[in-house]
Amino acid sequence: xxxxxxxxxxxxxxxxxxxxxxxxxxxxxxxxxxxxxxxxxxxxxxxxxxxxxxxxxxxxxxxxxxxxxxxxxxxxxxxxxxxxxxxxxxxxxxxxxxxxxxxxxxxxxxxxxxxxxxxxxxxxxxxxxxxxxxxxxxxxxxxxxxxxxxxxxxxxxxxxxxxxxxxxxxxxxxxxxxxxxxxxxxxxxxxxxxxxxxxxxxxxxxxxxxxxxxxxxxxxxxxxxxxxxxxxxxxxxxxxxxxxxxxxxxxxxxxxxxxxxxxxxxxxxxxxxxxxxxxxxxxxxxxxxxxxxxxxxxxxxxxxxxxxxxxxxxxxxxxxxxxxxxxxxxxxxxxxxxxxxxxxxxxxxxxxxxxxxxxxxxxxxxxxxxxxxxxxxxxxxxxxxxxxxxxxx
Numbered sequence: 001x002x003x004x005x006x007x008x009x010x011x012x013x014x015x016x017x018x019x020x021x022x023x024x025x026x027x028x029x030x031x032x033x034x035x036x037x038x039x040x041x042x043x044x045x046x047x048x049x050x051x052x053x054x055x056x057x058x059x060x061x062x063x064x065x066x067x068x069x070x071x072x073x074x075x076x077x078x079x080x081x082x083x084x085x086x087x088x089x090x091x092x093x094x095x096x097x098x099x100x101x102x103x104x105x106x107x108x109x110x111x112x113x114x115x116x117x118x119x120x121x122x123x124x125x126x127x128x129x130x131x132x133x134x135x136x137x138x139x140x141x142x143x144x145x146x147x148x149x150x151x152x153x154x155x156x157x158x159x160x161x162x163x164x165x166x167x168x169x170x171x172x173x174x175x176x177x178x179x180x181x182x183x184x185x186x187x188x189x190x191x192x193x194x195x196x197x198x199x200x201x202x203x204x205x206x207x208x209x210x211x212x213x214x215x216x217x218x219x220x221x222x223x224x225x226x227x228x229x230x231x232x233x234x235x236x237x238x239x240x241x242x243x244x245x246x247x248x249x250x251x252x253x254x255x256x257x258x259x260x261x262x263x264x265x266x267x268x269x270x271x272x273x274x275x276x277x278x279x280x281x282x283x284x285x286x287x288x289x290x291x292x293x294x295x296x297x298x299x300x301x302x303x304x305x306x307x308x309x310x311x312x313x314x315x316x317x318x319x320x321x322x323x324x325x326x327x328x329x330x331x332x333x334x335x336x337x338x339x340x341x342x343x344x345x346x347x348x349x350x351x352x353x354x355x356x357x358x359x360x361x362x363x364x365x366x367x368x369x370x371x372x373x374x375x376x377x378x379x380x381x382x383x384x385x386x387x388x389x390x391x392x393x
Contacts, residue, residue, distance in 0.1 A: 276290065302368070316367060319356065
């Protein structure tokens with residue numbers, strides 16, 4: 001991690017002064033991303049797409065939604081109660097591209113679900129919510145509504161919850177090995193309104209969580225300065241989600257690592273990354289509120305937290321494997337049948353499809369399927385094109 005101090009914007013300096021000048025990194029990350037007026041997401045400053053700060057699978061075109069939609073339709077049709085209202089809930093819908101494309105997929109391949117399915121978008125940023133509403137304006141399909149997670153808790157639903165590239169932007173605690181002792185990494189305000197790192201004592205609740213995880217921290221062989229992330233904010237989110245869904249599935253699609261790869265002495269700077277204008281950097285303190293901050297998930301700690309609130313892991317695989325099982329190879333083959341007049345479009349779509357499964361890029365995402373309630377053990381990811389329930393033909 002770059003030790004260089006960073007200039008602190010006035011809005012953040014005010015918050016830090018109110019907090020006596022020092023906060024855990026988790027609080028800094030929450031402000032930098034989700035402050036309603038100045039945060040990267042909260043203010044709507046985020047720009048998603050090939051020409052933006054970073055690209056997501058849906059921002060590359062509708063092919064990802066076509067493949068993912070086959071899986072979502074299969075999950076919705078596998079839920080035990082097929083008489084009542086079903087909900088497809090996307091938490092953190094970004095620009096609304098995936099939601100818009102999924103409407104088209106449902107209309108094309110599952111018209112029977114359109115009649116009894118609703119699309120529920122959970123978005124905490126007012127600015128992003130407006131962009132999503134504009135993106136979905138005039139698009140037909142199942143009814144769409146926006147709501148807060150508290151509204152879902154008040155009126156729980158049955159269905160599928162999608163968390164696509166969401167959890168990696170949850171604020172994380174950072175742990176640092178300082179003079180042989182594991183401590184909490186903090187951010188402090190210095191003179192001349194500059195930000196710098198500092199070490200803090202680990203609070204008792206977090207220490208208890210670390211000890212009960214079964215993960216050895218720091219791992220043997222770690223040098224002084226070894227740093228990693230801990231996803232302490234996942235538990236309250238999973239708890240609120242558990243009280244929002246009576247029966248159904250949670251599909252998490254994100255960068256994730258096994259604990260054996262996450263918490264090693266060799267990974268001495270953790271997974272925290274900053275993204276701005278298509279460039280990935282290593283100093284998360286600079287340009288607070290103007291760049292994205294992300295940290296990979298740990299599969300084991302996510303699964304432990306999920307199980308605590310009744311979400312059981314049913315299936316998992318990398319995105320490349322998941323999309324191939326949903327018929328990506330057939331889609332690639334179909335591009336060869338397009339007329340010569342559509343060659344440019346075919347080449348563009350081919351590039352997108354290959355990028356989705358490239359293990360050095362988006363193909364390294366993990367798909368993690370959790371379920372709870374009645375019929376939970378019947379839900380799974382597709383194992384091949386013939387098992388993708390919504391695959392046309």
